[in-house]
Amino acid sequence: MKQWRRALAISRKDIVSYYGKPPLITWGLMFPGVLLLSIYLKDPGTYLQVSPGIVAMTLLFASTSMSAIVITFEKRAGTFQRLLLAPLHLDTIILGKTLSAAAYGLATTLILVLALAILLGLRLTVPGLFAIGLLLGAVLFALMGLIASMVVKEVFEAMTLMNFFRFPLLFISGVFMPWAKLPAWLKPLAWLSPLTHIVELLEYGLTGRSHFPSPWLPLGASLAFLVLAAGAAHVTFQRRAYL
């Protein structure tokens, strides 16, 4: 059987086993849902401005949590060793784990988007670009969670490490404040955040507008970050998976 089919087997197993875990539901769906509802209740006219950011944040939290928690949990339980003992390339394991985490991130985010569409009348202007943004973000963020899972031993350490990066990313990536309104000294830093580019892609998808001159810019940057994250995950797994 080809390695990709084994990767799909890993994903399927993870989806069935872990999708209902309370920390994933709390961080993945409840947190952004409650946040967006609060913003809407405060000022129904401005919720659309922050919607791309909140949707991207949902994707970030759901995808990173799924990959980081699942692998750390399996390392702790000894079941991750099963994958290392099986005739699998490390990239097969990375692909399998990434797919399940990305699928979880996508599913969670789509629930949120669907709820926004039904309850608050959210409409997509460029659905294709919105979908590409979601896909790229889900895979990219899942890979980030995977990398984090390799450098910690406990689930709570994984969450702490992820939050150490996720919250600053929220601050600099135009999630709550549009990129254009960020202080000048912060803008270069925002360029270095993968979340910035996903937010911009979603902004294009939702409103047809963006703070960037062309959608190709965040699309290219997101792809570059994706390649970088895949390479980093490969190297991290090679160095740390067997420890």
Next chain:
Amino acid sequence: MASANIIHVTGLSKSFGSLKALDNVSFVVRQGEIFGYLGPNGAGKTTTIKILCGLLPRQSGEVSIGGLDIAEEPVRVKQRLGVVPDESNLYPELTCLRNLDYLGELYGLSRAARRARATELLGIFDLTDKKATPFGALSRGLKRRLTIAAALVHAPEILFLDEPTTGLDVPSAKALRALIQRINQQDGVTVFLTTHNLFEAEALCHYVQIIHKGQALAAGTAQEIRQRVTGRKTLEVTFDGPVPGDWWQVPGYRGRPPAPVNGRWHLETAGQELHQVLAFLLVRAEAAGVKIIDLEAGGANLEEAFLAILQEQRPGKEENP
């Protein structure tokens, strides 16, 4: 039975910081045999298994499994191995059947082959009625059985068993040993077994390698290992009443201090001094008015040989008072 070498290890070394876990270890495992890798805790047994299974890189030495080096072709080698770690580590949330099915997927079995194999293994390991039970809900003995079944799901050529019966009660351990023999004899699976249970090694293994502090000390069949303790004899004597402890200060006494076990006294002596020891005991018994009601003399068993070999490595630390 045994024929070609299926595992060939030469000059294997591994250190963790300043600790030398394996120091120039060499051995071969022949196809179809049960190979016992014996040593006390911390001897380097698990480190060896981890290197052979591709979980740890080696520092130096050569490892060939079926003619392939796991460092160079990990996927091809792992396809031929089944591994039972010292801790049962299947997925607690999955049922017994799903665990076997999932591992079958990881080893590339088709759906039909997986189903057939899982059903067969559940039957062999007497777990058919537990097929819908989550692994996490099984008893320790049943977990161990399913872990071994899982290692066999892809019909491997070589099965690594790391301390398979540790922590099991006597009936479970006995049943598991019978299963290991069955797997070896009926399916022709080569078994690499680590244990510090010498009774288990003597009962199961065709060939034994003793390792201590990362160094290979002795190798051979259980009989050959026993013979390394040159001329040593064991003597078990049962009297019809209590006897003074100082009786055992006999001229030919060797090994550990004798102790009563189930009403019998056990001691070790050099073979050529057996006659002298017996004469001494008879004179003492006659004078004290006690009778010898049973007497058994034999060679050293594997445990005694193992301890004697370890003792040879600790000069100046005599066990004999």
